[in-house]
Every structure is written in structure tokens, then in C-alpha cells.
Amino acid sequence: QRSPIARFLAFYFYREAILLWGMMGWLAWLSLVYWAALYSLVVAGLKRLRLVCGVMMFFVITGFFFFFLWYSGGIGKALPATIAAQEGVSQVLDYREISQAIRFDESRESPFLTPLDETVSPDAWVMVQRRPRDVWYEPQMQTVFAAYGSSFHDFSQVVYPVIVSKNLVSGHIQYRLSNANLFHLWGRGDWLLAAPWNTRSIYALNKGDLSVANTIPVQGVDELPDGLWAPLAVMRDVLGHRVYVFNHFYTIVQAYDLYENRLVAQTQIDSDKPLVQGGAIWYPVQCPSTRKIYLIMLPTRESLLELDPETLGVTRSLDIGSLAQSSMVMDYSNRFLYAQFALSKTIVRVNMDTWSVDRRYKGEAFARKIALDKERNALYVLGYGSGRLFALDLDTGQRLWTLKVGGRPNGLDLKEDFLWVNSMSGVFRVDLQEVWKDKQS
16 A cells, blocks of 8 residues: 555566466467476476475576567467468568658758657667557548557667658658657547657647647646656547546546646546556547547556546446456447457456446457447457458357458558558558458358
8 A cells, every 4th residue: 555556567467477477378378388298397396495385486488488579479469470371461661761761851840749848969879669659540541540659768869750640642741759658549539639648748740740839737646756757648529629638547537728828637546446557548539429438447447437627537337347448449330349358368348328248259369459440340359469450250259251450550540441551561451341351251
């Protein structure tokens, strides 16, 4: 109780360890066989190194899994050519294009997202990171927007492109640089919204040229150390006048007036009675008719929360059967929420009227994004560990098709019968008519 950060980090480590082992698939089983054989040979046979073989090997293998997933993409890594060779899949943006656009851009005039009182030298070292975040497609502009971020690197001396746009007609690439981690990019509406970690700023960017249309200074958390200001999500209100920010670690939800740049509401989620302890806030969604906000909160007993859009107070909470979830999507017309568990393959459907779980599906552990296709009554699940995208039939619960999309896929957007995917292999477009061909009765 005296050290909530230490309590959270202890949970965070063991949760991440379980996730890593679960995402490694066949490699985890192979490692278990190797571990058991080593223990049998050294400890049981030679009566030596019991602590090393029994305990330390767990940390060694877990550390290897982390670096394998982080730097290579894990078991889901695939060459761009292999991914694009699948029927209906084409690559629209790769990292070499981004590098070339930066290398040949001689005008680099203040393309940085930095705090209001800081500047970045135009001579700063620019590094293109293969750390995918969100992806959005704008049909009217025929432009794809991709976000990138890195949680575990020190970029005090390095900047990298956190937001990249590419016009699919002209091929023109634009970018924004930052030395801060960007976890989430909001792309609905006329502006892009971003809240990089530690910058204490919320940026609204024009989609046409990625210029900064508005900068909102973060308010109400002056006593919070910079390291604890780490927004996991930013979302624009359905009415357009507000922007909501959802913070990591120190679980604050804020609402700002997007045009007056002022804080209008704030709440610390983990101070509410339904919760046991604070943690991360994941993947909020908003109901268009009621404007109520639904989000995943972890680690808590009742991890699905409903918030009032004006006061941000918790109006309902629900224990959906898991200590951690990784993604969520809403079926507005039928009033269902679909939530993917992080530590298991379970996807639950929550009836928003009865406020109860009424069905379970087999998804994929720690799927970072899911998308709803109401026309085909299917759910698209993006496997962060497996590097695969698959379609789940919501009537039968069966997996109908699967595609390779590359290591650590993080971004998924459904527009005009196309899926847009952002992974370590690049940004890909999936033509759903081609993929679904001969797969529906």
C-alpha cells in the first residue's frame, strides 16, 4: 500500500512474462523441453546448480523472448514479399520509403512534436524505428497515416518519425518527428490527435500536410513526474468539441475543450470503489447516441468501466472474467462490446443493456486490435505475437481465414472494404472482397 508503483510494476512483470510465453507458441514449448532436459541433466544428474536451473533459467528464457519479440518481431516475423504474395494483400508503405523521404528532405523546418518550451536541433540524429503503432486511412484524400513509437528506448539524443503519411496516388510522403514515445494516434475527423509521452502536450494535426493546427498544454497534473505522464489513448468526442486523454500508470482520465484549450473534467480512475488497484487504461470507445465512454482498466477486479462523458465519473463497472484485456470494439447498433483477453484466447461479448457477458469466442492472446465487419458479421483479430490476421465468424465462432501480416502488428483500420495493417514489415492493404472470395456460403 505504501508503494503503489512497485506493486503495479511487480504485477506488470509477471503479466508480461505470462504474455511473452503465451505469444511464443511453438518456441515456448521447445524452450520448456530444453529447460526440463537441462534441469534433469544438471540438477537431477549432477546434483548441482539447482537455483540456476530451477529459477534463473526462467528469467533467462523470458529475457530472450522479450528481445526476440522486440527486435525481430517474434515468431510472427515475415518478409514483406512473403506477406504481399498472399491473395488480396499488397504493401503500401515500407521503412525504406520513410528513410528515403527523410534523407532527401532538405527543408526540414520544425517538423518536431515537442513540449511548448523546448526545441530540437535540426541537426539531430534521425532514426527510423520499426515499432508500429496505429494506422488510419482517409478515403477522400487517398492517404494512409501510420504511427510509430518506442516505449523502451532513450531518445534524448535521437528523434524519429512518429507520424507518417503517404498519398497513394502521388506517392508523396510526409512525416513528423519527435524524441518522445507515441502510443496512440486518433485519426477520425478532420484532425489527427496525438499525445506523446512526457511532452505534456496534446497535438491536433492537419491531415493535409501534418502541420500542427492546435497544441493543448496538459493541465491539472503539475505534481505528476514526467515519467508518469504516459497517455495510452487519446479520443475525440463524437460531438467534436472535446478530446479525452487516458493516462498510463497514474490512471487519470482528462477531458479538454479542443477549441479553448482548457481542462474541463478530470478523474483518477483507481480512486473509485469498484477498483482494487490502478494500472493501464486500454482502448476506450464511445457510444454515438449516449456519448458514454467504455474502457478497459487493468489490473482490477472489475475491469470494464462505463464513464459519464461530462464528469468522467464511473457509472457502471463489470468483472468480465480476466485480470487483463488487450483490445475492445463496439457494435453500436446492436449494443454489444467485444473485448479480447490479454492472458488467454478468449473474446467476450458484453450486452450493454443487461450489462453482462452473454457469449465467449476463441480469439488470440494479446491481440492488440480487433475490428468489426457488420456486413459479414465477422470480427477481425490482429495477433500481436503470432503476426497473423484472422476473421472470426460471430455466428459460429469459427476462424474462417488467416493471413500473415508481419511481426508485432499493432495498427488495424477498416475502411471501404479494405483492412489496413501496420506491422514491423510495413503497412499493408487487405482487399476483403478478394480474401473473402469463395469463403462465404
